[in-house]
Amino acid sequence: MAVVTIVGAGVIGVSWARLFGAAGWEVRVSDPRPDLADLVARELADLPVTATADLAAAATGADFVQEAGPERIEIKEQMFATLAVHTRDDVVLASSSSSLLPSAIARGNPAAGRIVVGHPFNPPELMPLVEVVPGPRTSEATVDRASEVYRRLGKLPVRLKKEIPGFVGNRLQKVFNDQAVHLVQQGVIDVRDLDDLVRASLGLRWATVGPFESGVLGGGPGGMRHLAAHVGSQLTFETGSADPARQGEVLDAVEEAYGTGEAAYERLAALRDGRTRAVLEPLGWTAPGAEAAPGTGSAPGAGH
Ligand SMILES: NC(=O)c1ccc[n+]([C@@H]2O[C@H](COP(=O)([O-])OP(=O)(O)OC[C@H]3O[C@@H](n4cnc5c(N)ncnc54)[C@H](O)[C@@H]3O)[C@@H](O)[C@H]2O)c1
Secondary structure (H helix, E strand, C coil), X not given: CCEEEEECCCHHHHHHHHHHHHCCCEEEEECCCCCHHHHHHHXXXXXXXXXXXXXXXXXXXXXXXXXXXXXXXXXXXXXXXXXXXXXXXCCEEEECCCCCCHHHHCCCCCCHXXXXXXXXXXXXXXXXXXXXXXXXXXXXXXXXXXXXXXXHCCCEEEECCCCCCCCCHHHHHHHHHHHHHHHHHCCCCCHHHHHHHHHHHHHHHHHHCCHHHHHHHHCHHHHHXXXXXXXXXXXXXXXXXXXXXXXXXXXXXXXXXXXXXXHHHHHHHHHHHHHHHHHHCCCCCCCCXXXXXXXXXXXXXXCC
């Protein structure tokens, strides 16, 4: 059985562990949190998972490493330094980082050729995308191997041509979310209505066609060129941006709309996961857990 070491048992690490475990990997989870054993018993019951605070021990003998620790460069540098020493020289060391450059994570690391970002969207066990971001020293073999592992997990690995902070998904999300906060701060719309507006329009659209393909369709037979000249040419207004000094007001409004704490999280996550599961297969994505064990999988996302 192939062995994966998951570093960090937070929101992302636990979800990766479920995904790898359900796909037939032996999973080792490493995290210094004192409640690690309870967490694994509660969240990863019935899966082939072992847990330890000792990263070196968890990494020894691994065939693949997926790091999901804190988003702090100094912590990642330290974790990858340990991983470099305690893994074979053919083992991919992938970071789930949302924004940090792989070249920064690999700074001074003798295993830089094996270090790559494999950035999932939350929750990795359901969302098809993994952004594969090589640094300048990442080897082709590392990119290929990481992409192959993600594909066999039923994911869609999308490789970036070069590194950039925030990669592609989170750069787009940053611009979009900034405008959402700005519109609430300006008193144009409230939190729940903005979420409903997006779910009923852009969210549904982008689950079926991407923004460029949507541009082609929006222009009719004249395509995106017609849309750009016709509608696009009139979108000349300044969009403005969110005021960081007033972020607290928006956070208060979000908490008032959705609640906070364990019970609210569980309820919202269950709603999101149920809806996501319901649309994955009809949209042509591989059903979670449908992939076989490592070495026997097939390409996901038929038709994409
Ligand atoms: N939350 C998201 O939506 C999301 C999405 C995609 C990627 N990511 C990325 O995934 C990574 C993890 O994010 P998260 O949201 O799961 O964070 P989290 O705070 O939920 O979990 C981080 C975990 O790392 C553990 N940890 C701390 N020091 C450690 C060490 N030295 N070794 C091992 N584990 C250690 C913590 O105890 C904690 O359990 C980050 O790099 C983040 O940018 C997050």
